[in-house]
Amino acid sequence: MNGVHDMGGMHGFGPVEPEPDEPVFHAEWERRAFALTLAMGATGQWTIDASRFAREDWPAPAYLSRTYYEMWLAGLERLLAERGLVSGDEVEAGRPLHPARPLDRVVDAPAAMRMVRSGGPSNRDAPRPAAFATGDRVRTRNLNPPTHTRLPRYVRGKVGTVVLVHGAHVFPDVNAHGGGEDPQWLYTVRFAGRDLWGPDSDPTVSVSFDAFEPYLEAA
């Protein structure tokens, strides 16, 4: 979706203000919101891509007025409500009011630690040969789905060069919406800064991003 989360190349947000000795969490509830999101993700009730969509699919004012972990919590509350795991009155009350729906999979603390350390690899067996190879010139398609995508706006309809071929990976655009993993070839594509940002761009700049094959056509 063309949401406000897709900020690449946008002006108007002011300078970055680095924080000295920035802590991982600024409050205890942030740690908890993060842990809750990971623990609930492990129940298999939704995918990581559905989880990302639940955080980005918001009106711009709601998105921009929340802090990072407020957004995580809002996304989690939405996923829980959509799947009938927590109801609005329970969120309001901050405690369970109705009998809990049993889940097939629940993680305890040691399992959560193993999960965080092992990660969740997205590489899969390739269903077909790759359409592109290193060195190929490719054009990004001008796709504007209202659903989840990892194709940033600033890079649509641009010509670049394939610099890495990563094998096949879970395709977030489909996996976010219950369509299964639909593995697709994944490439790193490099663009000259001037092809993205015009003649005033720093001539030394290049930008690389990871593109799933459905985002690309031969140039």
Place this chain on the structure above:
Amino acid sequence: MLRDFGVELPEDTEIRVWDSTAELRYLVVPVRPEGTEGWSEDDLAALVTRDSMIGTGLAARPEQVAA
């Protein structure tokens, strides 16, 4: 934007931006600071900062970590 992070680079430094749009993550191997010839791996590791591994800073200089 690098200036927001207090980083000034020579005009001719090539800037390579990597937008991590899939599940792959990329780390920068920081440039070895001058004056660290012969240093052990552990001593060099002490110069590595988070910012130097995400492209918003350079590795610490030897005098910044002098014991």
